[in-house]
Amino acid sequence: MPHVILKVENLYKSYGKLAVLKGISFQVNQGETKVIIGPSGTGKSTLLNCINQLTPPDKGRIWLEEIEVTNPATDLNLIRSSIGMVFQHFNLFTHLTVLDNVRLGLVVVKKIPKDKATEISLEKLNQVGLADKINAYPAELSGGQQQRVSIARALAMNPKLILFDEPTSALDPELIGEVLNVMIKLAERGMTMVVVSHEMGFARAVANEIIFMENGVIVEEGKPDIMFHHAQNPRTREFLHKITELYGGKAE
Amino acid sequence: MSFLELAWNILPKLLAGAVVTIELTIIAITIGIVLGIPVAMARVYGNKLLYTISTFFVEIIRGTPLLTQLFILYFGLPSVGIMLSPFVAAIIGMGINSAAYQAEYFRGAIQSIKKEQLIAAYSLGMKKVQAIRHIVLPQMFRLVIPSWSNELIYLLKYSSMAYMIQAPEIMSQARLIASRNFRTFEVFIVVALIYLVLVLVLSKILDSVERRYRIPGL
Numbered sequence: 333m334p335h336v337i338l339k340v341e342n343l344y345k346s347y348g349k350l351a352v353l354k355g356i357s358f359q360v361n362q363g364e365t366k367v368i369i370g371p372s373g374t375g376k377s378t379l380l381n382c383i384n385q386l387t388p389p390d391k392g393r394i395w396l397e398e399i400e401v402t403n404p405a406t407d408l409n410l411i412r413s414s415i416g417m418v419f420q421h422f423n424l425f426t427h428l429t430v431l432d433n434v435r436l437g438l439v440v441v442k443k444i445p446k447d448k449a450t451e452i453s454l455e456k457l458n459q460v461g462l463a464d465k466i467n468a469y470p471a472e473l474s475g476g477q478q479q480r481v482s483i484a485r486a487l488a489m490n491p492k493l494i495l496f497d498e499p500t501s502a503l504d505p506e507l508i509g510e511v512l513n514v515m516i517k518l519a520e521r522g523m524t525m526v527v528v529s530h531e532m533g534f535a536r537a538v539a540n541e542i543i544f545m546e547n548g549v550i551v552e553e554g555k556p557d558i559m560f561h562h563a564q565n566p567r568t569r570e571f572l573h574k575i576t577e578l579y580g581g582k583a584e
Numbered sequence: 585m586s587f588l589e590l591a592w593n594i595l596p597k598l599l600a601g602a603v604v605t606i607e608l609t610i611i612a613i614t615i616g617i618v619l620g621i622p623v624a625m626a627r628v629y630g631n632k633l634l635y636t637i638s639t640f641f642v643e644i645i646r647g648t649p650l651l652t653q654l655f656i657l658y659f660g661l662p663s664v665g666i667m668l669s670p671f672v673a674a675i676i677g678m679g680i681n682s683a684a685y686q687a688e689y690f691r692g693a694i695q696s697i698k699k700e701q702l703i704a705a706y707s708l709g710m711k712k713v714q715a716i717r718h719i720v721l722p723q724m725f726r727l728v729i730p731s732w733s734n735e736l737i738y739l740l741k742y743s744s745m746a747y748m749i750q751a752p753e754i755m756s757q758a759r760l761i762a763s764r765n766f767r768t769f770e771v772f773i774v775v776a777l778i779y780l781v782l783v784l785v786l787s788k789i790l791d792s793v794e795r796r797y798r799i800p801g802l
């Protein structure tokens with residue numbers, strides 16, 4: 333039996349009259365990477381934000397392992413501290429050095445003593461290849477470096493799951509590779525990840541499954557190979573065709 | 585008596601007044617910070633009641649002249665049985681006045697902090713107070729330094745209004761001296777020079793503070 337890390341059941345979310353999520357269900361097993369794709373405005377970010385309740389869903393249930401996230405009695409801060417989040421625009425703390433960006437959550441949320449927190453942070457920064465930048469401020473780094481810091485910040489919390497929301501779409505093309513490489517290594521090391529991304533090369537390399545979302549529902553999901561070559565739904569085929577043309581990744 | 589001789593003779597009295605001016609400024613700016621931060625917080629994060637009260641406070645203080653406020657404190661309050669010394673009335677009036685302006689600077693600084701950073705803080709599991717304490721406040725203090733420097737220089741100059749309620753600051757001393765030696769022109773030239781030196785020194789200090797705490801990208 334695979335160990336289920338995340339289970340989302342029949343999730344609904346509307347903004348006023350606009351129904352964004354209309355009954356989303358899926359699950360992620362330990363060590364799996366799921367890549368979510370779909371047109372702009374489809375609700376991919378909303379879905380990720382619902383998972384750690386930064387955006388509370390209207391209906392539906394979510395479990396992180398055996399804890400029900402959507403149960404009002406659940407300690408949301410504890411849940412959030414065990415779900416990493418990596419944002420399109422990095423969202424680093426501008427007033428803190430790289431080291432402090434990574435360390436802050438450990439010290440403030442996890443109450444880990446400072447020297448232990450430093451040790452953990454340095455290890456994670458080393459893992460993303462930024463050991464030489466620990467005293468720099470975010471503004472002094474390239475976009476790719478900033479995104480790697482934000483991955484280290486998520487990793488430091490020792491999360492059960494990391495959510496990535498288009499982690500490379502704000503980056504110059506030549507910087508995308510360094511971030512994807514870090515993510516590929518994470519996947520290979522068995523990190524459980526949900527990644528909204530249209531980098532199909534990445535999806536082919538590490539995704540256990542690709543989920544195609546459109547208009548607030550999951551249209552189709554399956555292994556990359558099947559999605560690329562034997563997708564059932566014509567919309568899936570059309571969309572995959574479009575993004576492989578835009579982003580590449582089909583040829584490998 | 586030459587200008588220099590005159591200046592030299594009256595300098596000790598004027599400097600004694602300048603000390604009072606500096607005291608007024610420092611105490612008032614401190615009151616302004618201590619009151620201004622919670623007022624700014626109330627305006628940004630407060631519930632409807634706190635927001636309304638703090639907005640009223642800011643609007644009333646900023647919508648009326650400092651001199652009127654000082655007169656109310658010093659000449660008005662005795663009629664309801666509250667007697668304040670000129671110095672105390674001056675620091676209260678200037679402090680409250682500065683609080684309203686500083687609250688607006690602090691509020692502007694808080695609102696210029698990118699919301700995404702707070703979302704990141706929450707995603708790490710921080711509570712709102714922790715995010716304010718570790719993300720908002722440190723950035724607010726750095727962002728506010730330039731407007732806060734202006735405020736300090738304004739206060740130093742506007743403390744001259746305390747003269748109108750007989751606080752023994754530099755302008756009062758100068759009036760006293762001029763009323764005895766009738767060299768009004770020279771006396772106030774010396775006063776102006778003293779203000780100028782104070783402002784220049786203060787600007788230099790504030791500049792180096794700003795440079796010292798500068799953070800790339802903030």
Ligand SMILES: Nc1ncnc2c1ncn2[C@@H]1O[C@H](COP(=O)(O)OP(=O)(O)OP(=O)(O)O)[C@@H](O)[C@H]1O
Pocket residue numbers: 347350352370371372373374375376377378379
């Ligand atoms: N806070 C909000 N208030 C109102 N509407 C919102 C809010 N957040 C998102 N929306 C709307 O919900 C819909 C889904 O947005 P969402 O950001 O989840 O899409 P997305 O799939 O992530 O798109 P993209 O690929 O452009 O990032 C959009 O129409 C968006 O305008």
Ligand SMILES: [Mg+2]
Pocket residue numbers: 376377378497498
């Ligand atoms: Mg999005």
